[in-house]
Amino acid sequence: MRNLLVLSLALNLSLITRVFFDGEKHGLFFSVENQKQRGPSFAADKEAHATQKTLQSLSSSSQEGTEKVINLDHGDPTMYEKYWMMMGERTTVVIPGWYSMSYFSDIKNLCWFLEPEFAKQVIRLHKAVGNAVTEGRHIVVGTGSSQLILAALFALSPKDGSEPMSVVSTAPFYSSYPVMSNYLKSGLYNWAGDARSFNKEGPYIEFVTSPNNPDGFVRHSMVNRTGGILVHDLAYYWPQYTPIPSPADHDLSLFTVSKATGHAGTRIGWALVKDAEVAKKMIKFIELNTIGVSRDSQLRAAKILEVLTNTTEKHGSSDSGESFFEKSYHLMAERWRLLRAAVNNGRMFSLPDFAPGFCHFLQQETQPQPAFAWLKCEDDAVEDCESFLRGHKILTRGGRHFGVSPKYVRISMLDRDINFILFLKRLSKIQS
Amino acid sequence: MRNLLVLSLALNLSLITRVFFDGEKHGLFFSVENQKQRGPSFAADKEAHATQKTLQSLSSSSQEGTEKVINLDHGDPTMYEKYWMMMGERTTVVIPGWYSMSYFSDIKNLCWFLEPEFAKQVIRLHKAVGNAVTEGRHIVVGTGSSQLILAALFALSPKDGSEPMSVVSTAPFYSSYPVMSNYLKSGLYNWAGDARSFNKEGPYIEFVTSPNNPDGFVRHSMVNRTGGILVHDLAYYWPQYTPIPSPADHDLSLFTVSKATGHAGTRIGWALVKDAEVAKKMIKFIELNTIGVSRDSQLRAAKILEVLTNTTEKHGSSDSGESFFEKSYHLMAERWRLLRAAVNNGRMFSLPDFAPGFCHFLQQETQPQPAFAWLKCEDDAVEDCESFLRGHKILTRGGRHFGVSPKYVRISMLDRDINFILFLKRLSKIQS
Incomplete structure (x- = not known):
């Protein structure tokens, strides 16, 4: 790792020099x-x-x-x-070789692969920013919010439905929703297109992305009728992107460190889930999909969120x-x-x-x-x-x-x- | 992280003391x-x-x-x-906050989310142990080998088949194969049971786990007829578990650090894939599933494999x-x-x-x-x-x-x- 760092530092030096030089110029x-x-x-x-x-x-x-x-x-x-x-060095993590080797992070938690320190920092961050209610929510960690989108589809679709559950979102919608809903030809759910023109009877899942990817507008449910289950994708609900009028207070909200802090390579997202049964099914999905979520990445994300929240609490000082x-x-x-x-x-x-x-x-x-x-x-x-x-x-x-x-x-x-x-x-x- | 480490070290001290005491006793x-x-x-x-x-x-x-x-x-x-x-401290990794933030590890590689250092250490390890041929193979990294099992199912099933591809393995088979094949009710593939009694016409995927989980025996294909595609799950093909007679030389082999080194919490596995088209489809699956694989975990795994191979090369000295x-x-x-x-x-x-x-x-x-x-x-x-x-x-x-x-x-x-x-x-x- 030291060799890697030396190499990487050398490689980055030229970039940094260039970026800063360029920056000063402009x-x-x-x-x-x-x-x-x-x-x-x-x-x-x-x-x-x-x-x-x-x-x-x-x-x-x-x-x-x-x-x-x-x-x-x-x-x-x-x-x-x-x-x-x-x-x-404030966000540097040091992980010894013998650390976090077990599959299990916290066997007493519903989400047994959730690092307690990561959960703690998520709650602290939302409290400091005021962008989401965490009280009465189960935190489910995922390998990025992509895995949590799929976990939500699995958790919210009936296992014995006569046909797949419809998945909708208002156009322009996140380009991955259709392909993520359809690529495994699942009998549990499938993509049903633009929420605005959706008029099929029966239950459905609606993704509400706010602010929206790709266009940045604040979004609310568009179908808004009985039988609909909403998933709020709040990847961009952070102060650098959009005004924060009040804490989000939904049944199921998704966040990701990629867009909050910029650590996309770490592949860590989290869901705030009101219903324990839904949380359990999402956890089951992640068990079957990847047997939990990298503990190393959660520890790194926890450190980054901790430092971020520290700088946030100094806000105004x-x-x-x-x-x-x-x-x-x-x-x-x-x-x-x-x-x-x-x-x-x-x-x-x-x-x-x-x-x-x-x-x-x-x-x-x-x-x-x-x-x-x-x-x-x-x-x-x-x-x-x-x-x-x-x-x-x-x-x-x-x-x-x-x-x-x-x-x-x-x-x-x-x-x-x-x-x-x-x-x-x-x-x-x-x-x- | 330092606080975390101090806490963890304190917590582990009692365990270590107990383990070593117990160990000496017996x-x-x-x-x-x-x-x-x-x-x-x-x-x-x-x-x-x-x-x-x-x-x-x-x-x-x-x-x-x-x-x-x-x-x-x-x-x-x-x-x-x-x-x-x-x-x-030889396997301690130190990751600064600004490191490996991008989604991309290596945009020139087919597997754009594969850390070059991890790939290098995988090749070095297989060479030192002599348990797998890596020449002429694409390395696809996964979030544990679970994700690679699912990626293989996706990659090997025809997208426009009239019915789902059959997935088989010889009983006693790894308990996750049936549920992983069926939990999303995919139209691409489904579980068809014990390979010994499988007699359906047409193509199929056979998991060959060797040595086998759960019983430890060396395994070969049981169906072994035209139209079968074999996936060799070699999670346990390491010298501590089984004699290594020769390097495995298959179309698609799966390995995981959990069983090789014991780092289950790191969630890193890898596939050695002969056919570039199959590798591409597996990569596509991982893109849609989790947008790549944690770079932090790959860096940590690379360090661990590096040290492991160093000790292995000293073997006999x-x-x-x-x-x-x-x-x-x-x-x-x-x-x-x-x-x-x-x-x-x-x-x-x-x-x-x-x-x-x-x-x-x-x-x-x-x-x-x-x-x-x-x-x-x-x-x-x-x-x-x-x-x-x-x-x-x-x-x-x-x-x-x-x-x-x-x-x-x-x-x-x-x-x-x-x-x-x-x-x-x-x-x-x-x-x-």
Whole structure:
């Protein structure tokens, strides 16, 4: 591991140097110092000035990187690496070879593979952020929230139904819902399409993704009739992406560290489940699927959530410059400001408009600034926006995957600075 | 994590003290010193003498622990903790907070979520042990071999078949195969029972588990006709459990760290796959199931396999006292000797008899000494051996789960010393 680290540190050194150099050049990146001066009340005219300067610098800069393919198809949250680098050793985990070897984390818990420390930090985090009620809930840990989506489908479908349970979500919906519902041709459940047009009698499962992937809007159930079971996918219900008006209080909510902290490679998600019977069936699914969830990953996730919550509790104090959510909020705000400025420089593209809301966590009115940009090609000559952008070496995910027109694409806003800047450059160049 | 470690170390101290004390008392445990003297050629009369002494000490010892339920239902490999404790910090992993955050481990690899270091150590290990051909194979990493079993079912079933593909294995078969094949009521595959009596026309998937779980015998395909696709589950094909005559050379073989090194909580397995198209489909399954495999766990597993292989390469040298496989082989040999002595003390139980074989790794003839004891209740009055032993506070898994008579039970041989000794005491007491 030490060798690996030395190698990795060497490899990363060049990247870090480049990222920071690039960052200074464009004035795009937060640092502890800058952030303290800025704060949530950063004046609008200063912002406009900075945006203008950055855009000028983008269009006047050299042709550097024009050959590079920018992959913004996946929501790979590498943007957050820099924050955790700045936090130094505080989130470093040390796991001895003889540690956590057993399958079992906590045999007294319904969820026997849940690390008690991870559960503790999940509860602490939700309490600090105020984005979910954890009282009266069973925590079920999963190998990412993907596994929990499948566990929920298994748990909520009757085992002896005469036909598969319908699974719906409002378009544009997360592109994985249809394929996850159908790839095993399960007799328990199958994909029934857009919740708006769903009119079949009988029970169904509705995924309510809020804020929504891909378009970022706040969502509520669309079918909303008897016999429906709701699964709230709250992967993006965090202050950097959307105002937090109140704690979510649903029967079954899903979260994931990938989008909360950026640790996608750790593959850890969690469900808050009201009904013990549903929780038991989800646990059974995970037993049969992977015999529990990596304990190492849970320990690492616990450490990261612990440090994150520590910085969050300092929120508003003199140490607030370290707050993960404040810093990430400002970074997302700056990215969205730059993206909107680039898009508004021409007429080829458009972005959704969001209504601001009061965020009880940040104690101010904030704008939604989603993890994905839901871009529309407004040009009549462009039928397929994904193909069009691919021609400019920008990989995105087209509207058809989300059940809507190919005029739309979903673009990750969470990539490393260097790719985000290249993306803005290309967008500016396309419109110039 | 440091707090966690301090807490854990404190908690474990009492356990370690107890285990080592208990160990010295019964002369059951290896230490680097003892092992060097013993070696594979330990004289048979010395063994018999030691066994006799231990059994005497068991039956004459106090009633300590008679109330404790011993859970030997699962194959939880906690026996190996002590070896990794002895290895000290060599297998400690240190993972900084900013490390391996991306979903992607290696975008150039077919298996984009496979850590290159893990792949490297898998190849090195198989080469050192000589238990599998890795040349011309794609390595697919999974969240334990359970996920790879499901991935193989998905990959090997036609997507447009008129009916589900039959899945078979020879009884007694791994108890999870039927339920894993059926729990999602998949239209792609379903369980078709004992391979011996399978006579349906058309294609099928046969799981060949060798050495077999639960009974420990070496296995070959039983159906063996055209249209069959074999999946070799080689979780136990390691020198501590069975002689290694030659490297396995199959189309699709599965391995797991749980049984190789004892790190069950890490949830890492791997498949060696000949056909790139099959590998691609398995990778697709894991994408849809969990979007890859925890990178933290792969890094930890890589470190453990690296150290393990280092000790293995020293095999035969003056440092061979550290060899994981040698030490584990001797520990299993001692446990099996004690178990057979306890069983042979009466007429209530019997165990399978195995033919010895030449182990090319240990360079000597060795006995199979499986990870599970496949115990039969020979007493006519006992119809259900699982219930009978439960009455004596020993939890096991009954034959019905494995497709055979309830006169049989599967008993884990991999628990901590303290539980294994208690189990022997109870068995002796039942027969006395």
